Amino acid sequence: MTQLPAFEQLPAAQGVVSQKKALRAAGLVLVAGLLLTGLLGWNVWRNARMALEQQFALAANERIDRVRERLTLQQSELESVRRFFENSDDVSREEFEHFVSPLLGDTLGYAWLPRVEQHAREAFEERAHVDGMLDYLIHELDSQGRPVPAQVRERYFPVLYGASEYLQELPLGLDLNSTESGRELTQQVLTERQLVASIPVILPGAPPADAAGVLLAAPFYPRPALLGPTAETRAGLQGILLAAISYRLLIEQGMDADSLAQLALTLRDSADQRADVPLYRSAVLPVQAAELVAERHLDFAGRDYLIRIEPSADFLKRNQGDPQFWVVLGGTLTSLLLAGYVLTLLSQRQRALQLVAERTAELRANQLELQENQARLHFAMDSAGHGVWDWNVDLGKVFYSHAWKAMLGFRDGEIGTTTDECLRRIHPDDQTARCEALQRHLRGEAPLYQSEHRLRCKNGRWLWVLDRGQVMERAADGAPRRMIGTQTDISSRKAAELELGEVNNRLHGLLDAATQVAIVSTDLRGFVRSFNVGAERMFGYSAREVLGRPVPENVFVKDEIRRRAHDLSQALGREIRGFEVVGALVGEGHEEHEWTCLRRDGRQLKVNLIITGVRDSSGGLIGYLGIATDVTLRKEAELELRRLSVTDALTGVHNRRYFREQLELGMARCSRSGEPLSLVMFDIDHFKDINDRFGHEAGDTVLVTLCQRVAQRLRKVDVFCRLGGEELVVLCPGSSLEQAARLAEALCEALRSHSIEGIGVVTASFGIAGWVAGESADDLMRKVDRAVYRAKRLGRDRVERDEG
Structure with a gap:
């Protein structure tokens, strides 16, 4: 009799969902999903727009605040130059350049323009020639930009000296009153007696990219003047301190290209009605379609600037995504998947039955493979000499592998399956430590059980073993149910450790016997590894205080360390620092040097220190051995003999x-x-x-x-x-x-x-x-x-x- 498929064996009373109903249900799911997707997509778009506006507002405010701070900084720096002049009897060119040099990072330059009356012009030029400026001349620029002697005026404000990192040649002697903007700036200074900014100017001598800018002027009076811009106070004006400021440097200096590409910035003078002629315009173009604009008025030394910021394409690319697209796409796909799930729901049971059959076959195949792997593992463990034990805690039975029995000299039939087979063979001196290590692991305090102890062999000989194991199964209350481990013969290693311990004890005895000589060994970083009795007596530290720690910093005189490091760096052609100063010249031999050392009680010692390298079996340097001899008395005697002679x-x-x-x-x-x-x-x-x-x-x-x-x-x-x-x-x-x-x-x-x-x-x-x-x-x-x-x-x- 042929067996029918699983879905054809269902009772007739249950029936089968018709294809028409399935399509109707799938359609309802699809329509509902699309409606929800559309609503969610609109909400996500609205939130994304609000986030973009907030991000733009934050970025724009930050950029505007930065421009305001830099404008304020320019005023503060020029004020500091003026205070420098007020607090000095006379300021030379070198003093001026030295004072303003730290301020030249984002300023084209600073200049001092003394006040020169018409009758004193010739004497002023002669003084400049005597001071070393042989070609100095109070001049102005003709229509071709060439210097010509300045016309006769009531007074002049020529550039006497200045400082700049951007101008190849300062316009020394150029009269500020020779241009209309300069005369207007001079009049403002005389009238207002405070920091004033000029109208936008083209700065002479500046690079083309930085030529557009403003002149910031500060009047200099030698003593406090009377209140009010009277003729008397104007007469007391000795000169003008001038700062040439480039709009581009003011706005862009100190900002990386990535930050500049984010926002499009335009700076205009509010008094200039020409909207298409800004003082500064970013190289990046704004995206006006984004409808995001931030404007702010900034006051700078009596002038009102309007700064306008708009987003660039790069800003929108970074901050404006299309999350609504992905929401709509994800929602549509989810709706389609749900609709498809409804259509496939009827055949789910048949697929489950087929899947169970496939998984059953896979489990049987995995079981056979696991048995083969276990056989291979036992063979590998036995071949490597590792004994395996498997402890069933509930039954109190232990499986001991063939290698475990052979390691102790027994045949398979001579060892049972009780825990006593192992316990009664453990050396009495090792019972307590082994039991404590096992209990810590069984209680969950240690991730692994590990113990080194001795087992008695069949012939009565004691065998050192490394016993390791881990609980593989626990009950619901955490009690161990099964534990598996291995035992490895480590007799050879233990014998080597015992022999090495004896050698170390003899070596430490020899070192401690040398009570008149300090013997100290360290690693390459200066951490102390041995400190003999002679070192304790010489330096006043106990071995317990310094072992495992860096050599105390106050043992050596710091000035000697610095001088020695400098001499070694010059001699070796590389920087020597830290503990390397002590053993930099060890190489393949040794280094001998006299040091001034400090005992713990503060008393100074003169010691002769011999440093040799400690190397491993491959010849690599792993530390230093130092032998120090106290030569204080000999040095004092030498100094006294020298003094007497x-x-x-x-x-x-x-x-x-x-x-x-x-x-x-x-x-x-x-x-x-x-x-x-x-x-x-x-x-x-x-x-x-x-x-x-x-x-x-x-x-x-x-x-x-x-x-x-x-x-x-x-x-x-x-x-x-x-x-x-x-x-x-x-x-x-x-x-x-x-x-x-x-x-x-x-x-x-x-x-x-x-x-x-x-x-x-x-x-x-x-x-x-x-x-x-x-x-x-x-x-x-x-x-x-x-x-x-x-x-x-x-x-x-x-x-x-x-x-x-």
């Missing part, structure tokens, strides 16, 4: 050896720089008589006292030395012979005007000499000796110079 034991000033060294250095330095160099030498008058009358102790007192008085009157760069006996000398680098003479006179007067207790007034004979390029140190010393001898021969207590 160059210091006179009696007076405390420098000795002859130090003087010779500094004289040679000073001559070499002055030879390179061209600076002068002078010597002041003096002998104490009648010093032998002092020793004979008062004793040698009194003579020593005289030497010490005179050296103290002289040292108080010298500069830090001067070198004061005792050559021997009562002979002393002062090396004066950078001092001419005249300056040295004034110093010698001051010292001579200081000795003459103060007496020494128990001895009286002690004077000295001074000689001075200046070094001439090409002379040797001996030549200079012979010259100053001659001058001292002349002072003694001419009566002592005087200053003589040798100009030979």
Whole structure:
């Protein structure tokens, strides 16, 4: 008997929906859907239009506010220039250019136009020539734009100097009163005594694109004038500060091309009735069909500007979509789909039955494939040496794979299916940690279960294993029902870890035994990896405070770090910064350098630091090892020996050896720089008589006292030395012979005007000499000796110079 299709087996009482009714229902659905689609599309179009208007209003207001702010900024910047002039006695060209240079970003230029009366014109031009402007002339432009001498007027306002980043040549000498617009602007300044803007002008010398603009003028009075634009206050006007402003720079400077392409902007002077001649018009064309316009009046230094903004095609493209089209299209398609769904509803059951049969066949095929994959997985796990276990928590049964049993030395029949087969083989010392890790996972506190522990093998040997698993099935209350995991033999890795731990312990013991040497290792970023006992004693930090953290910033002196980084950057040809300063020169060997370090208690140390690189098995640099030795005492001893070797034991000033060294250095330095160099030498008058009358102790007192008085009157760069006996000398680098003479006179007067207790007034004979390029140190010393001898021969207590 042939089986009928599923829809033909339905009971006759239920019947089948006729095709006519199905079409009627589909038509009703389609009509209702189209009506709703039309209503929704109109609403979406209205909302989109409102959003476009709001977006345009926001963009237009933002652009207008930006123009207003830039107009206000131009006034503020010119006001600041005027205040600069008011607060200065006299402003030179260099001071003017230095002050206005930061303000030239969006201004064509600034200029100073002093007031020049007719009778003072010639003297004014002559002063300009003396100041270096040889071609300066008060002029005006003829009909061809060429400069010609300005006509005779009552007063002039010529450009004396200015600054600009856009004009190749400033119109120096051009009289503001030479044009009608300039005379009108001058009259406004004299009348209103405040910032005023000119009528739109073509700025001379400006690039063609920026030539259209306005002149912003500010009057400059040297002192507060009387109230009201009287003749007296107009007479007090000293000049006009002028700012040349391009409309294009004012509106477009600082804006990217994308922003400029969004809106079409037109700027007009409200006083100009010609609607077709704007002051500025954007390069982008407006779309007038959009019916979106924003207009605003802006006041700028007494002039009323009308700014008009309209959307461009790019703005409409970005902000005006056609959402209603997509709504109508989507609604129409949805209506058609619903109508089609009604038509196909009758055959849905048959399609479902066919789909069930297909899915059943697919499930059977997937089941067979899954069984094959499981077999392959077990084979792969066994081959890789991973033991698999499958724990059914409800039944308390565990499946142990063949590899798991073989790993412990058992055959398949020697291991059961209880949990005790694994638990009773775990080492007693590992039971607690393994149980805690398992319970954390079973409670859902850890995503995976993982434990490293020991299992006893069949032969009694302990085997380290990595045990991992995961709950695959839970009950409705969250209780685990099934868990699957693996166990891997990690005995070899554990043995290597134990051996490595022993080596590290021995190494740390050796490092800590070196208590007199600081040994520190870091990674490439400067994070401390080891810090021995010697380092703790040397720097005052405990290992616990610094391990795993960057080397403390205050260990090294910051000035030394900066100087070292600068020297290394110049030597290596690349920027050296951060912790790289310490090991930049390590390379394949080591680097040795002396540093000034700070202990935790603030005490300074001088350490000799040897840095070597720490490398991995492939030779790559992974860190640094530093060995620091405290050389503070040795450095202090060296400095003390150096001080004693160059210091006179009696007076405390420098000795002859130090003087010779500094004289040679000073001559070499002055030879390179061209600076002068002078010597002041003096002998104490009648010093032998002092020793004979008062004793040698009194003579020593005289030497010490005179050296103290002289040292108080010298500069830090001067070198004061005792050559021997009562002979002393002062090396004066950078001092001419005249300056040295004034110093010698001051010292001579200081000795003459103060007496020494128990001895009286002690004077000295001074000689001075200046070094001439090409002379040797001996030549200079012979010259100053001659001058001292002349002072003694001419009566002592005087200053003589040798100009030979």
